[in-house]
Amino acid sequence: MDTTRRSLLTALLAGGLNPELLALGLSADGFASDAPELAPFRGLDGEGLDTASAIVEGRLPTALRGRYFRNGPGLMQRADQRYRHWFDGDGFMQAWTLGDGRASHRGRFVQTDKFRAEQQAGRFLLPAFGTAINAERPVRGPDSLNVANTSVLLQGDRLYALWEGGSAHELDPATLATRGVKTWSAELRGMPFSAHPKVEADGTVWNFGTANGRLAVYQIDAAGSVRRHAVLDVGAPAMLHDFVVSQRHLVFLLAPITMDMAAVRAGASMVDAMGWNPAGPTRVLVIDKADFSRQRIFEMPAALVFHFGNAWDDGRMLRLDYVESVPLPQFNVAAEQIMRGQRTAREVSMPRVLEIDLQTGRLRVAARDEAVEFPVVDPRVVAQRHRFVWYPTAVDTGARWGFNGLMRLNIETGARERFSFGADTVVEEHVLVARPGSTKEGEGWLVGMGYDIKRQRSFLSVFDAMALAAGPVARAWLPYWVPYGFHGRFYAT
């Protein structure tokens, strides 16, 4: 084990049971909520779910054929112990199969080493990102703690469940059975492969991973072979979730997150050891795609960013859009509140467009004030000039938690189109699916999931991506609810 790995291990290791749950006076299962929209945060018990034929409301387009994979934290509690942070939950992979106007659904927990051991023991045995738990099993590296809960990538017959802090887990795309940890090449064994790979129209995959301040960057071809990689000493923060790719550049926003290593060694979770320097800056790292050693750093005011839409550049101007989150510690406070069944403060994340003049070094940020997250773009425009970004959004939700609508924003004109499901629905990420035979950006469907609070059922909804205001063209209803997920991808068949 090299010293980098050992340091990361130290950072991930946490000891000492935290009595905070008991002190909070929660119910026996640690989840006491009178906010019905938070019910899916109770999580599942580790078993799979299947629906051979979902009930379809409206008409699923016959040309919409394929598989929609979606990942998220699915198990939140074992015995009397509950994870504290939304990001801790063990990965629950879902697959919707659409075609001929029909929809079926399958959900399986990713059988990570951690999950299998804990499922057998009936209790948690290892620390999580936001929950200090004594390690009762050997921690040999980040993958000993991997929960595979964040996103997905399909290459041929290989489906990957992705997690920011460790390796991808390979799954069978038909059965969702777990095949094991993915090693891209011998020298990259165990190096984190983050949950937000960018896939260009020709199938080229760009991704990154961070370990102990270093940043690994990957270029992988459509067949799954690593073409190039590098490990860069850039002082990467302890939490770096996403990045963005333009024609010529890889762009990272390195937030001013601090990490109290003494607290980690004393048993604090990663979340509890994290701090925030509001004086900033957030560093903008721009890496030349053709030569990873060519890097530039710009600075902007402190900003916490989880997700990007897309980027493009013409060699002189680099433009990208992202969603600015609430800073730390507020973000983590909210992610812990919902795990206890408590509504969060009304601070929200909002759209931004950043323009960088690569010749003068001047930065300009355009801000909007809609509450959004989980931005997506048309997969045909990744790393190319784009106009449209789609997001879940909140439309007059009042005190209620979560998004209830969808928004399409034209980032060039500022024009937006929205749809609201009203008070009783929580809307999750929706992805853009190109209509077969179409070529124009936005021609296709917006496909994603949501939760009906009154019916206590989850659904898949399908919109005409350029006519959101007309409402969903179809919804496919499950006979059960599933936990709220993070990210998905659609693969046409």
Ligand SMILES: [Fe+2]
């Ligand atoms: Fe994400």
